[in-house]
Amino acid sequence: MERQNRNTILVTWDNTEVSEFALQHAIRIARHVENNLRLIHIISDSSKEDARIAESNFREKVEVLSGKYQIKLEGVLLKGKIFKEIAEYANDSDASMVIMGTHGIRGMQKLTGSWALKVIIGSTIPFIVVQDKPPSEERFKSIVFPIDFKVENKEKLQWAIFLAKYFDSKIYLFKAPVSDSSLVKKVNTNLNFAMKFLIQNNIAYEIHTGQKSSKFPEETIEFAQRINADLIIITTTKFINFTDYMLGAQEQYIIANSLKIPVMCVNPRATYTSMSQFMFGTTRI
Numbered sequence: 363m364e365r366q367n368r369n370t371i372l373v374t375w376d377n378t379e380v381s382e383f384a385l386q387h388a389i390r391i392a393r394h395v396e397n398n399l400r401l402i403h404i405i406s407d408s409s410k411e412d413a414r415i416a417e418s419n420f421r422e423k424v425e426v427l428s429g430k431y432q433i434k435l436e437g438v439l440l441k442g443k444i445f446k447e448i449a450e451y452a453n454d455s456d457a458s459m460v461i462m463g464t465h466g467i468r469g470m471q472k473l474t475g476s477w478a479l480k481v482i483i484g485s486t487i488p489f490i491v492v493q494d495k496p497p498s499e500e501r502f503k504s505i506v507f508p509i510d511f512k513v514e515n516k517e518k519l520q521w522a523i524f525l526a527k528y529f530d531s532k533i534y535l536f537k538a539p540v541s542d543s544s545l546v547k548k549v550n551t552n553l554n555f556a557m558k559f560l561i562q563n564n565i566a567y568e569i570h571t572g573q574k575s576s577k578f579p580e581e582t583i584e585f586a587q588r589i590n591a592d593l594i595i596i597t598t599t600k601f602i603n604f605t606d607y608m609l610g611a612q613e614q615y616i617i618a619n620s621l622k623i624p625v626m627c628v629n630p631r632a633t634y635t636s637m638s639q640f641m642f643g644t645t646r647i
Contacts, residue, residue, distance in 0.1 A: 367456055368458040369396075369397050369456060369458060370397055370400050370436075370456045371391060371395075371399055371457070371461060372400050372401075372448075372451075372460045372461070373385050373388045373399065373400070373402065373460070373461050373462075374401075374403075374444075374448060374460065374461070374462040374463070374481075375401040375402060375403045375420075375437075376403070376404075377423070378463065379463075380463030380464060380465060380492070380493060382427075382495075383494055384461045384463035384492050385427065385431070386431075386495050386496050387461050387490065387492050387495075387496045388461040389433060390500060391459075391490075392433075393500070394500075394529060398434070398436065399433060399434070399435050399436065400436040400437065400438060400457075401420075401436070401438070402437075402438050402440065402448060402451060402460075403420050403438070403439050403440070404439075404440050404441070404443075404444045404448065405439065405441055406441070406443075407441055413441065416439070417439050420437060423437075424436070424437035438451070444481060448460070448481050448484075448485075449481060449484030449485040450484070452486075452487050453484075453485060453486045453487065457487055459487055459488050459490060460485065460487065460488070460489045460490070461492065462478060462482075462489055462490070462491050462492070463491075463492055464478040464492075464493060464618070465493065478491050478618070479614050479617060479627075482598060482617075482627045482629070483629065485629060486629065488521055488626055488628045488629070489626070489627045490593075490625070490626045490627075491625050491626075492622075493622040493624075494622040496624075497592070501531065501592075502525055502526075502593050503529075503531060503592055504531065504532050504534060504589050504591045504592055504593075505522060505526065505532070505533050505591065505592065505593045505595060506536055506585065506586045506589070506595070507519075507534065507535050507536065507556065507595050508536045508578070508582050508594070509535055509537050509549060509553050509556060510538040510549060510552070510578065511545045511548035511549045512548075512552075512597070513552075514597040515552040515555075515556070515597065516552065516556075517597055517630055518595050518596065518597050518628040519556055519559060521626060521628055522556075522560075523559060523560070523565060525595075525626075526565045527565070532565075532566040532567065532568070533560055533565055533566070534567070534568050534570060534585070534589055534591070535553060535557070535567055535568065536570050536582055536585050537549060537553055537569060537570065537571040538571075538575055538578045539571055539572045539578075540575050541575075553569070570585060572585070578612070579615045579616050580615070582616060583616065583623070586619075586621070586623050587623075591623055592623075592624070593624050594619075594624070594625045594626070595625075595626045595628065596613055596617075596625060596626070596627055597628050597629070598613050598627050598628070598629050598630070
């Protein structure tokens, strides 16, 4: 599907408080980017009668929420496993992004990895993961953009530019501290790349540097707290494996941060447009 046809924000719905937080965030974003809103609810394979009841309850909930927030809200009900169905539907639909509520990493999830991360890595469009309701402020004033030595840093830049344009945001480039000369070169290349496109798109930015490379995820969260960040944008691990789930990938720590700062997760394969389009300030995606 061509990127310009993706004009719907999906919101995962599981009848929890954090699901409604996700909807509130989606409404906030949709007002600025003029996207449609659609709830996606997954039910397990069950009897026809159970499925009929679940669908009836879900349709009723969509109508209630539409009235509550005075918005046009669509709903889609799918059968299967959440780790597969959400990503597959998002990939094949007209979705521009997915907003998902999560309780973070709790209980047994610490043994098998973040539920949120398992859903996200199968998607070709970005997820914004939230743990709390949005603040009263209508826009993203400050966005933290961690920069390390990975080439995937460039893939999340289009989303930083897109959001900063719509919300008049300031981008805080948070640079990973490294000592190895080859890694220093890669980090600086990524930093200069980001700076170039931010300047060409007239987006305000600042550059800050962490202190310990081994603690970069923790320092990213601490920095976001210091500047009262509204959003952190990260890329997910390109080849995540069972060990990452068991021990905790870096993204897992940031996604489930205790400060409950929203996190946009961009998969390395989630790029739909050439970066050259940003040379002249064009941000249509």
